[in-house]
Amino acid sequence: MQNFHDKVIYQAYPKSFKDTTGNGIGDLNGVIEKLPYIKDLGADMIWLNPFYKSPQNDNGYDIEDYTSIDPLFGTWDDFDRLVEESDKLEIGLMLDMVLNHTSTEHEWFQKALAGDKKYQDFYILRDAQKDGSLPTNWESKFGGPAWSKFGDTDKYYLHLYDVTQADLNWRNPEVRKELYKVVNFWLEKGVKGFRFDVINVIGKAEELKDAEDGVGKSHYTDTPIVHEYIKELNRETFGRYDDIVTVGEMSSTTVENGIKYSNPDSNELSMIFSFHHLKVDYKDGEKWTTMPFDFIKLKQILDEWQAGMAAGGGWNALFWNNHDQPRANNRFGDVKNYPVKTATMLAQTVHLLRGTPFIYQGEEIGMTNPDYSELNDYKDIETHNAFIELKEAGASDEKALEIIRDKSRDNARTPMQWNESEHAGFTEGEPWLKVADNYKKINTESSKESEKIRSYYKELIRLRKEMAIIQEGNYKAIALDHPSIYAYVREHENQKLLVLNHFYSDEDKITLPDELLEGESSYVIGNRGDRELEKEFVMGPYETAAFLIK
Numbered sequence: 001m002q003n004f005h006d007k008v009i010y011q012a013y014p015k016s017f018k019d020t021t022g023n024g025i026g027d028l029n030g031v032i033e034k035l036p037y038i039k040d041l042g043a044d045m046i047w048l049n050p051f052y053k054s055p056q057n058d059n060g061y062d063i064e065d066y067t068s069i070d071p072l073f074g075t076w077d078d079f080d081r082l083v084e085e086s087d088k089l090e091i092g093l094m095l096d097m098v099l100n101h102t103s104t105e106h107e108w109f110q111k112a113l114a115g116d117k118k119y120q121d122f123y124i125l126r127d128a129q130k131d132g133s134l135p136t137n138w139e140s141k142f143g144g145p146a147w148s149k150f151g152d153t154d155k156y157y158l159h160l161y162d163v164t165q166a167d168l169n170w171r172n173p174e175v176r177k178e179l180y181k182v183v184n185f186w187l188e189k190g191v192k193g194f195r196f197d198v199i200n201v202i203g204k205a206e207e208l209k210d211a212e213d214g215v216g217k218s219h220y221t222d223t224p225i226v227h228e229y230i231k232e233l234n235r236e237t238f239g240r241y242d243d244i245v246t247v248g249e250m251s252s253t254t255v256e257n258g259i260k261y262s263n264p265d266s267n268e269l270s271m272i273f274s275f276h277h278l279k280v281d282y283k284d285g286e287k288w289t290t291m292p293f294d295f296i297k298l299k300q301i302l303d304e305w306q307a308g309m310a311a312g313g314g315w316n317a318l319f320w321n322n323h324d325q326p327r328a329n330n331r332f333g334d335v336k337n338y339p340v341k342t343a344t345m346l347a348q349t350v351h352l353l354r355g356t357p358f359i360y361q362g363e364e365i366g367m368t369n370p371d372y373s374e375l376n377d378y379k380d381i382e383t384h385n386a387f388i389e390l391k392e393a394g395a396s397d398e399k400a401l402e403i404i405r406d407k408s409r410d411n412a413r414t415p416m417q418w419n420e421s422e423h424a425g426f427t428e429g430e431p432w433l434k435v436a437d438n439y440k441k442i443n444t445e446s447s448k449e450s451e452k453i454r455s456y457y458k459e460l461i462r463l464r465k466e467m468a469i470i471q472e473g474n475y476k477a478i479a480l481d482h483p484s485i486y487a488y489v490r491e492h493e494n495q496k497l498l499v500l501n502h503f504y505s506d507e508d509k510i511t512l513p514d515e516l517l518e519g520e521s522s523y524v525i526g527n528r529g530d531r532e533l534e535k536e537f538v539m540g541p542y543e544t545a546a547f548l549i550k
């Protein structure tokens with residue numbers, strides 16, 4: 001397996017990255033056009049969200065044909081040129097593989113609907129229970145029950161996500177064989193990595209039963225058989241190459257499983273995304289609520305995953321943002337008064353941790369949530385389902401919209417803000433999703449604020465490549481109960497890297513342990529200017545600072 005500990009990965013959401021045709025939808029040629037931008041930032045790989053043929057009910061996570069390019073995004077020539085151009089710039093292409101489910105428009109599902117028994121066994125079909133209720137009481141993650149009627153038969157099919165995303169039956173070896181063919185197809189095209197969508201829910205329990213909690217996660221999440229499937233996937237596909245980087249998106253996983261998925265000895269994946277740290281602003285664990293984030297909980301979770309994965313030889317993907325998450329600047333900082341400090345502090349917090357940093361398009365220039373005023377400005381299916389459920393639960397239109405503004409996945413999906421021209425230079429047509437109003441203030445070309453943030457990211461990436469302590473150092477938190485500062489130490493070959501991150505807009509002080517003041521210290525990077533290390537270290541609003549101690 002390739003050493004990827006010095007690498008940084010950039011995520012581009014093709015639909016919102018750069019449109020070159022004027023149809024308002026970003027495309028592969030747009031990605032090609034912007035490869036030099038990604039190179040200039042210093043990223044080593046680019047993860048692209050799905051661009052395969054799809055009805056786009058879930059923005060491409062509902063795949064109709066795994067080995068095609070949706071004409072919305074371009075042609076095979078465009079894809080081949082993307083491989084060629086990214087190769088020239090030494091940027092590895094990482095593709096999104098959605099192997100838990102297909103679109104109900106997929107040929108397999110259509111054949112199954114037409115009565116083909118072979119393809120019926122590609123999906124998870126069950127009869128209603130004796131009392132006529134659904135096969136199980138599980139909930140779909142996008143709201144409502146996880147089962148829908150299978151055509152005009154008496155059976156139901158399982159869909160953990162949208163009703164148009166039917167779960168595949170991984171227990172059927174034929175299904176696995178077909179999916180491995182898909183992965184190998186893309187490997188032969190020259191891709192250098194994969195991000196496997198919700199890969200830890202592929203292994204449903206053998207016997208499907210009602211869940212005590214009425215949700216059902218424990219019946220299909222991190223089941224022992226998932227590890228067997230991933231090992232097989234590795235063996236049959238990317239494991240046959242020595243330079244492929246893989247990351248598994250793990251829904252509601254545990255450190256114990258995270259270690260198994262990503263410890264090189266398990267022969268599963270290079271690393272994993274876990275999401276617990278992004279649920280610290282969910283009231284009672286419920287996403288569609290609003291509440292200020294719980295800082296102590298955030299630190300405890302980051303600490304648990306850092307220390308736990310290090311102890312077990314696992315590897316974390318480090319991130320605040322992706323195409324499903326509201327912008328971290330809005331969640332954990334003050335975008336109005338401290339936009340640059342907020343963005344750089346958040347960046348430093350994760351970039352200097354143990355793991356592989358992922359940068360989601362636009363975070364490197366300080367993009368924010370769009371705060372749309374109308375429900376119809378939002379396009380995401382999950383958002384619209386949530387609005388209906390919030391209303392059914394008694395929320396007023398205003399309250400439901402307030403929650404949507406905070407939590408919608410579209411917060412991340414607004415078009416990339418390239419410049420000050422109309423639609424932020426994203427398209428010459430009408431964008432599929434409205435550009436955030438602040439594009440004149442935040443963009444890659446004319447904004448001093450954005451430029452400061454981008455330079456900071458470049459410096460963080462450069463440091464990772466230069467300093468073994470960032471790539472390989474151990475991790476230890478200090479003063480974990482401090483109410484406003486997240487402080488940690490990375491340690492490698494008798495050196496220490498102390499990283500201090502202040503998450504609030506006031507001033508606060510941390511008392512450092514004597515052992516950190518004994519050696520010779522030098523300032524490495526921070527967002528306030530050169531600082532001296534002192535026992536009573538005072539930090540300003542959203543300040544971040546790192547010191548090397550020898």
Ligand SMILES: O=P(O)(O)OC[C@H]1O[C@H](O[C@H]2O[C@H](CO)[C@@H](O)[C@H](O)[C@H]2O)[C@H](O)[C@@H](O)[C@@H]1O
Pocket residue numbers: 058061098161197198249250251252253275323324
């Ligand atoms: O919140 P979790 O249960 O921990 O899950 C993590 C994310 O899972 C889902 O995301 C991915 O799969 C979806 C279906 O293919 C797709 O819509 C999404 O874009 C994928 O990234 C879920 O939709 C996310 O909200 C969760 O964050």
